[in-house]
Amino acid sequence: MPKETRLPNRNRVKRAAAAAALFLMMASAAAAEEPIKIGLGMSLTGPLAANGKMSLVAMQVWESDINAQGGLLGRPVKLVYYDDQSKPAEVPAIYSKLLDVDKVDLIVSGYATPIIAAALPIAMQHDMVLMGLFGLANNAKLKYDKYFGVAPIGEDPVNVLAKPFFDVADTLNPKPSTIAVITPDIQFGHAALEGVRNAAKARNMKVVYDRTFPPGMTDFSTVVREVQAANPDLVFVATQPGQSINVARAIAEVGLNAQMIGGGMTGLQTTDSETILGPQINGLVNFAYWLPAAKLQSPGAMDFLSKYQARAKAEGVDPIGYYVAPWAYADLQMLASAVEETKSLEGDKLAAYLHENSLSTIIGEVKYGPGGEWANPRQFLIQFQNIKTKEPSEFTGTDHLVVVGPPELKSGDLISPFDKAAH
Amino acid sequence: MLSFSLLSNAIVSGLLLGGFYAGVAAGATISFGLLDIANIAHPAFVVFGAYCAFALNQRFHLDPLLAAVFVTPVFYAVGWFAYQLYHHAFERRGDDSMRGLAFFFGLMFVGEVVLILTFGVDYRYSSAEYTSTTFKLGPVAFPLREVIPFVGSLVILVAAQAFLKRTFTGRAILGVSQDPIALRLMGADPVRLKRIAFALSIALAGAAGALLLVLEPIEPAIGRDFIGRVFAIAVLGGMGSLPGTWVAAVMLGVIENLTSIFAGASWAPAVAFGFLLLTLTVRPSGLFGR
Numbered sequence: 112m113p114k115e116t117r118l119p120n121r122n123r124v125k126r127a128a129a130a131a132a133l134f135l136m137m138a139s140a141a142a143a144e145e146p147i148k149i150g151l152g153m154s155l156t157g158p159l160a161a162n163g164k165m166s167l168v169a170m171q172v173w174e175s176d177i178n179a180q181g182g183l184l185g186r187p188v189k190l191v192y193y194d195d196q197s198k199p200a201e202v203p204a205i206y207s208k209l210l211d212v213d214k215v216d217l218i219v220s221g222y223a224t225p226i227i228a229a230a231l232p233i234a235m236q237h238d239m240v241l242m243g244l245f246g247l248a249n250n251a252k253l254k255y256d257k258y259f260g261v262a263p264i265g266e267d268p269v270n271v272l273a274k275p276f277f278d279v280a281d282t283l284n285p286k287p288s289t290i291a292v293i294t295p296d297i298q299f300g301h302a303a304l305e306g307v308r309n310a311a312k313a314r315n316m317k318v319v320y321d322r323t324f325p326p327g328m329t330d331f332s333t334v335v336r337e338v339q340a341a342n343p344d345l346v347f348v349a350t351q352p353g354q355s356i357n358v359a360r361a362i363a364e365v366g367l368n369a370q371m372i373g374g375g376m377t378g379l380q381t382t383d384s385e386t387i388l389g390p391q392i393n394g395l396v397n398f399a400y401w402l403p404a405a406k407l408q409s410p411g412a413m414d415f416l417s418k419y420q421a422r423a424k425a426e427g428v429d430p431i432g433y434y435v436a437p438w439a440y441a442d443l444q445m446l447a448s449a450v451e452e453t454k455s456l457e458g459d460k461l462a463a464y465l466h467e468n469s470l471s472t473i474i475g476e477v478k479y480g481p482g483g484e485w486a487n488p489r490q491f492l493i494q495f496q497n498i499k500t501k502e503p504s505e506f507t508g509t510d511h512l513v514v515v516g517p518p519e520l521k522s523g524d525l526i527s528p529f530d531k532a533a534h
Numbered sequence: 535m536l537s538f539s540l541l542s543n544a545i546v547s548g549l550l551l552g553g554f555y556a557g558v559a560a561g562a563t564i565s566f567g568l569l570d571i572a573n574i575a576h577p578a579f580v581v582f583g584a585y586c587a588f589a590l591n592q593r594f595h596l597d598p599l600l601a602a603v604f605v606t607p608v609f610y611a612v613g614w615f616a617y618q619l620y621h622h623a624f625e626r627r628g629d630d631s632m633r634g635l636a637f638f639f640g641l642m643f644v645g646e647v648v649l650i651l652t653f654g655v656d657y658r659y660s661s662a663e664y665t666s667t668t669f670k671l672g673p674v675a676f677p678l679r680e681v682i683p684f685v686g687s688l689v690i691l692v693a694a695q696a697f698l699k700r701t702f703t704g705r706a707i708l709g710v711s712q713d714p715i716a717l718r719l720m721g722a723d724p725v726r727l728k729r730i731a732f733a734l735s736i737a738l739a740g741a742a743g744a745l746l747l748v749l750e751p752i753e754p755a756i757g758r759d760f761i762g763r764v765f766a767i768a769v770l771g772g773m774g775s776l777p778g779t780w781v782a783a784v785m786l787g788v789i790e791n792l793t794s795i796f797a798g799a800s801w802a803p804a805v806a807f808g809f810l811l812l813t814l815t816v817r818p819s820g821l822f823g824r
Contacts, residue, residue, distance in 0.1 A: 155650075155655065156646070156650055156655055156754065156755060157655075157753075157755050158753065158755075160655030160656075160753070161655060161656045161657065163655075164654075164655060196755070197755075296800045322798035322799060322800070323798065323799070323800050324794075324798075324799035324800060325799060325800050325802065325803055327759050327803075328799060328802075329750055329759065330547070330551055330680075330750075332543070332547045332675075332677070332680075333543070333544045333547055333548075333791045333794045333795060333799070334794060334799055336539075336540050336543050336544065336547075336795075337540060337794070337795055339540075340537050340539070340540040353657065353751075353753070356657065356751055357750065357751075360750075363666070364668045364675060364677045364679075365543075365675060366668075366675075383656045383657055384657075387657060387659045387751050389666075390666075391666060427654045427656075428654070428656075429656070501661065
């Protein structure tokens with residue numbers, strides 16, 4: 112029977128140290144492979160879905176780009192997302208799942224004001240940075256120091272939505288003295304309404320119609336006729352995507368006329384809306400954040416658009432993507448630059464970086480103010496002109512989107528009154 | 535400012551829209567009012583009908599109204615199979631209340647997902663040129679996109695009413711709704727009659743869907759906007775009365791529009807449903823109920 116021999120103590124220590132080193136190396140390699148997860152809810156169904164899907168495709172383009180460049184902090188990046196069905200009520204549960212079950216490292220919001228409003232309290236509870244895509248005045252009352260709006264609406268968001276509209280209205284002759292507002296009975300609508308009331312008051316303009324409508328409303332002919340009966344000089348319309356189409360239709364059917372109509376019709380520049388409305392959209396003015404116009408092309412923007420358009424076409428999403436897609440990409444670009452520069456995923460460090468630095472994105476240089484909105488707003492007003500058919504080919508360029516203000520970005524003159532451009 | 539033009543346009547628009555609501559609610563009146571089947575998926579079938587009309591419009595350039603001619607019999611067959619499934623799984627076992635409701639909820643969500651996967655989430659619309667045309671009679675506007683669904687819905691209701699009142703099968707269906715046991719004792723098969731009636735309700739949903747495509751752009755979840763309105767109309771009309779359905783729908787449409795001009799559009803749903811509650815308090819069987 113062989114005699115059992117024991118290793119000397121020194122050898123045992125060496126072996127244990129080698130095993131521990133091997134374990135640590137493997138663990139560190141595993142950590143290096145572990146992706147940084149960015150969680151979000153996005154409207155992939157329901158009335159916000161057209162813009163929601165556009166945003167998601169843009170974010171997926173960013174995901175591919177960043178991973179092709181080696182990821183973030185040497186780790187791959189993975190988007191974890193769920194459909195919020197365009198319902199704010201679904202959002203808290205989605206973000207709770209993302210944070211508590213999926214254990215995501217970072218979060219960004221889904222598309223638009225009501226969705227962001229539902230996600231913001233969850234971000235605050237977890238003390239995390241929240242990038243808010245296309246929200247209006249989401250942080251105006253909460254003043255959360257880790258919220259960053261991804262829309263060029265500035266630190267006075269309530270008043271800034273209507274600003275391009277009023278700036279152009281100030282140049283009209285005769286000077287408008289009355290205004291009507293068409294807007295839904297939701298946070299976005301009330302914020303828009305407050306901004307219009309403030310702007311009208313500053314100009315001694317009388318608000319002759321400002322009744323809100325329920326968000327589920329689909330036929331606006333009566334509302335538009337009420338506005339027509341009030342006979343305003345200006346009509347400011349602040350609506351959500353599906354509503355924008357139906358209000359534009361009702362305006363054309365009723366034959367509403369004024370010196371200027373439109374201003375805050377979310378989603379009207381999507382290919383979807385444009386091809387549904389065709390010539391009925393002529394004459395309407397609307398806010399715009401970005402167009403592939405020479406004065407607005409930042410490095411990487413056109414490269415992104417070509418990647419987006421190839422992917423969107425294959426996935427049956429808005430094939431042009433001027434409206435929200437570049438912003439969704441820039442949303443993640445800004446978050447990523449904060450992560451890279453701070454070498455951290457901690458909310459405090461990321462928020463401090465985002466507040467203190469100017470950020471280079473495909474939609475231009477972004478500098479945040481203390482309230483988490485752009486320090487310098489950059490909106491402009493476009494007017495739909497010379498649209499003759501509903502064919503998608505009418506909308507591939509920017510010829511039908513004439514920038515009518517501010518003066519430094521103008522690409523053409525406003526046609527006023529509305530019916531002159533509409534026919 | 536209230537003017538004759540505003541008031542008359544509000545009433546006409548409410549009438550036209552209400553008439554269309556009647557077309558959407560006609561099938562629900564049959565399934566819910568006559569057969570006691572709470573088909574919560576009825577508006578989803580309407581949206582399915584709209585997408586079928588859209589597909590025919592895109593593929594074969596068929597006008598939505600012509601597409602309705604093809605959609606209706608297909609939906610009759612779909613309704614036939616849906617009832618067969620519902621009967622075997624729930625009704626036959628006496629599980630037709632809560633579980634049946636869950637079945638139709640399930641159908642609604644599955645239907646929405648199928649539409650999303652097939653057509654995507656973007657708004658779809660009819661390319662028919664007349665949807666952009668509006669006629670005027672004095673100060674009153676008649677947009678064809680509202681007039682056509684109104685007339686189409688009226689045709690649907692008149693045809694369904696004629697079937698129920700003038701044919702042997704139709705009268706037997708009315709008999710099932712009143713006393714299925716008595717009907718069985720007379721040698722008729724209540725299940726067969728209910729199958730026909732349910733298939734008819736789905737066929738009407740398909741036809742109403744084609745009209746919905748004329749009225750407004752559609753997206754897969756748009757049927758949810760109609761659920762409350764459809765069942766309110768069926769109840770207000772008197773649970774099973776098609777003329778009652780038409781009157782209730784038109785009243786609801788006009789009340790919604792008048793509320794909008796007098797108090798604001800945000801009050802319209804509350805006032806319309808308040809009217810429903812008030813009517814049921816005074817007349818629990820609805821306007822035309824027995």
